[in-house]
Amino acid sequence: NAGVTQTPKFQVLKTGQSMTLQCAQDMNHEYMSWYRQDPGMGLRLIHYSVGAGITDQGEVPNGYNVSRSTTEDFPLRLLSAAPSQTSVYFCASSYSHGLAGGETQYFGPGTRLLVL
Amino acid sequence: SQQGEEDPQALSIQEGENATMNCSYKTSINNLQWYRQNSGRGLVHLILIRSNEREKHSGRLRVTLDTSKKSSSLLITASRAADTASYFCATGGLGGAQKLVFGQGTRLTINP
Numbered sequence: 001n002a003g004v005t006q007t008p009k010f011q012v013l014k015t016g017q018s019m020t021l022q023c024a025q026d027m028n029h030e031y032m033s034w035y036r037q038d039p040g041m042g043l044r045l046i047h048y049s050v051g052a053g054i055t056d057q058g059e060v061p062n063g064y065n066v067s068r069s070t071t072e073d074f075p076l077r078l079l080s081a082a083p084s085q086t087s088v089y090f091c092a093s094s095y096s097h098g099l100a101g102g103e104t105q106y107f108g109p110g111t112r113l114l115v116l
Numbered sequence: 117s118q119q120g121e122e123d124p125q126a127l128s129i130q131e132g133e134n135a136t137m138n139c140s141y142k143t144s145i146n147n148l149q150w151y152r153q154n155s156g157r158g159l160v161h162l163i164l165i166r167s168n169e170r171e172k173h174s175g176r177l178r179v180t181l182d183t184s185k186k187s188s189s190l191l192i193t194a195s196r197a198a199d200t201a202s203y204f205c206a207t208g209g210l211g212g213a214q215k216l217v218f219g220q221g222t223r224l225t226i227n228p
Contacts, residue, residue, distance in 0.1 A: 004158075020184075033216075035218075040220070041150070041220050041221075042120070042204050042206075042218035042219050042220045042221050043159070043204070043206075043216075044218070045215060045217070048215060058198040058215070059217075090158055090159065092159075101147075103147055103149065103164060103208050104149070104161045104164060104217060105149075105159075105206075106161070107151075107158035107159040107162065108158055109157060109158045110156075110157070110158050113187070
């Protein structure tokens with residue numbers, strides 16, 4: 001299994017540009033999440049999904065959109081990039097909450113985004 | 117806002133010594149997890165302790181949880197240079213597995 005994969009690894013954007021960060025998992029996990037990590041800080045939840053067709057907002061959703069058309073993919077869209085969105089973005093997935101050990105999250109390698 | 121606060125923010129010890137990191141949180145939890153992050157990499161799950169558990173072991177890791185004090189500790193025994201990383205606690209609330217709330221992390225450096 002490849003686990004959780006993210007593309008691109010690094011991206012530079014100009015203010016106002018839009019882009020999509022890709023995330024895919026091959027573990028048949030129900031839950032997928034997007035986090036951002038700013039220097040010297042922990043991760044903050046942006047959006048999450050409990051299954052295909054179902055998404056919800058996390059702690060810092062403004063400026064981001066998500067969709068979940070398949071179990072495997074969970075793209076994150078930046079609508080109009082701002083310098084405040086410069087960060088490292090991590091995608092994660094986990095099993096169903098109802099299963100023992102299902103709460104463990106598996107993280108992708110991250111996407112470093114620089115907005116000028 | 118972040119749920120967990122970790123202490124210390126940075127810790128530097130000699131190889132072979134034990135390392136202890138602490139995490140405090142604010143609201144009721146379903147579980148508490150510890151993750152490791154090597155520089156520039158994604159997070160890796162280390163151990164999960166449920167709200168009805170008080171202590172858990174995994175290899176050289178020992179985690180305790182005190183729900184009355186809303187705190188947890190991670191002990192790494194016989195540290196190795198490869199343990200150098202940032203360590204994060206994350207609380208799982210009643211809302212489900214996908215809504216982990218992370219602390220700011222402890223940066224651990226093991227000196228050879």
